[in-house]
Amino acid sequence: xxxxxxxxxxxxxxxxxxxxxxxxxxxxxxxxxxxxxxxxxxxxxxxxxxxxxxxxxxxxxxxxxxxxxxxxxxxxxxxxxxxxxxxxxxxxxxxxxxxxxxxxxxxxxxxxxxxxxxxxxxxxxxxxxxxxxxxxxxxxxxxxxxxxxxxxxxxxxxxxxxxxxxxxxxxxxxxxxxxxxxxxxxxxxxxxxxxxxxxxxxxxxxxxxxxxxxxxxxxxxxxxxxxxxxxxxxxxxxxxxxxxxxxxxxxxxxxxxxxxxxxxxxxxxxxxxxxxxxxxxxxxxxxxxxxxxxxxxxxxxxxxxxxxxxxxxxxxxxxxxxxxxxxxxxxxxxxxxxxxxxxxxxxxxxxxx
Numbered sequence: 001x002x003x004x005x006x007x008x009x010x011x012x013x014x015x016x017x018x019x020x021x022x023x024x025x026x027x028x029x030x031x032x033x034x035x036x037x038x039x040x041x042x043x044x045x046x047x048x049x050x051x052x053x054x055x056x057x058x059x060x061x062x063x064x065x066x067x068x069x070x071x072x073x074x075x076x077x078x079x080x081x082x083x084x085x086x087x088x089x090x091x092x093x094x095x096x097x098x099x100x101x102x103x104x105x106x107x108x109x110x111x112x113x114x115x116x117x118x119x120x121x122x123x124x125x126x127x128x129x130x131x132x133x134x135x136x137x138x139x140x141x142x143x144x145x146x147x148x149x150x151x152x153x154x155x156x157x158x159x160x161x162x163x164x165x166x167x168x169x170x171x172x173x174x175x176x177x178x179x180x181x182x183x184x185x186x187x188x189x190x191x192x193x194x195x196x197x198x199x200x201x202x203x204x205x206x207x208x209x210x211x212x213x214x215x216x217x218x219x220x221x222x223x224x225x226x227x228x229x230x231x232x233x234x235x236x237x238x239x240x241x242x243x244x245x246x247x248x249x250x251x252x253x254x255x256x257x258x259x260x261x262x263x264x265x266x267x268x269x270x271x272x273x274x275x276x277x278x279x280x281x282x283x284x285x286x287x288x289x290x291x292x293x294x295x296x297x298x299x300x301x302x303x304x305x306x307x308x309x310x311x312x313x314x315x316x317x318x319x320x321x322x323x324x325x326x327x328x329x330x331x332x333x334x335x336x337x338x339x340x341x342x343x344x345x346x347x348x349x350x351x352x353x
Contacts, residue, residue: 079104116217126233126258153202186318233258
């Protein structure tokens with residue numbers, strides 16, 4: 001007869017590892033019944049009275065293993081954003097950080113070139129914007145120079161369904177032999193679920209004199225990974241048509257907000273297509289403010305990246321921020337524009353349960 005660990009291993013691969021959270025009691029019982037059925041099928045016929053004590057013992061062992069395995073799966077799916085990210089984000093509440101971490105996807109992918117190791121920690125984000133957190137490590141006992149000017153001369157990010165997209169990488173902290181980076185990516189197509197290729201070479205360090213550049217390692221480093229985080233964005237209902245400018249060239253149709261970004265889907269008139277650069281610049285200059293129940297707000301002063309793009313009659317606006325947007329406390333979104341010397345403010349009430 002097979003050992004109980006073999007049966008548990010088979011059912012763990014087939015059933016448990018498909019789940020990203022602890023199994024329910026009913027699901028555990030269903031799987032355990034399957035385990036016991038397999039045990040009884042492969043066991044040679046013996047007197048029932050002599051087998052029950054051992055069967056109960058095996059059942060208890062299987063139950064304990066399932067509970068432990070379920071808990072480990074849950075823990076493995078949790079993405080720890082780390083203290084560096086929290087400080088870089090201006091010190092959001094622990095609740096916000098934990099909620100964002102639960103929706104994230106840990107990667108834990110590492111490559112070493114010339115004794116410098118690049119480790120992709122994980123990804124987190126919304127439908128059209130995401131953050132990739134990655135570290136650069138020197139060998140133990142070595143430290144990076146004191147200044148904080150580090151970058152890769154050549155970085156390339158390529159989603160499989162690219163469309164129009166952009167990305168921006170920034171050093172968020174340095175600790176001894178470790179650099180912590182955050183790469184922000186925005187796409188007009190949904191990023192969630194896509195595969196991404198991320199490559200880089202030539203890590204350099206420079207001080208205030210741009211002529212004094214030190215090459216730390218030339219690489220290259222290259223990764224391919226899935227964007228399997230949970231989409232944290234929420235569609236905000238728009239009850240009234242919003243045409244920010246009097247000429248009616250642009251209409252805001254949809255607004256999606258995630259803890260890290262906002263995505264606007266817009267349409268433009270046929271007449272506006274002939275002057276695309278003018279329409280793009282107007283959308284870039286548009287101010288978006290998020291107002292919260294406690295009177296605080298996030299606006300363009302906290303903006304990390306901004307992008308405008310589109311084709312023909314469709315346009316999109318992506319913006320990410322250096323602060324986390326607390327969706328539970330968000331009460332209003334204000335869109336402000338300048339139109340013929342006049343400041344116009346459009347208010348969209350928000351109530352997210």
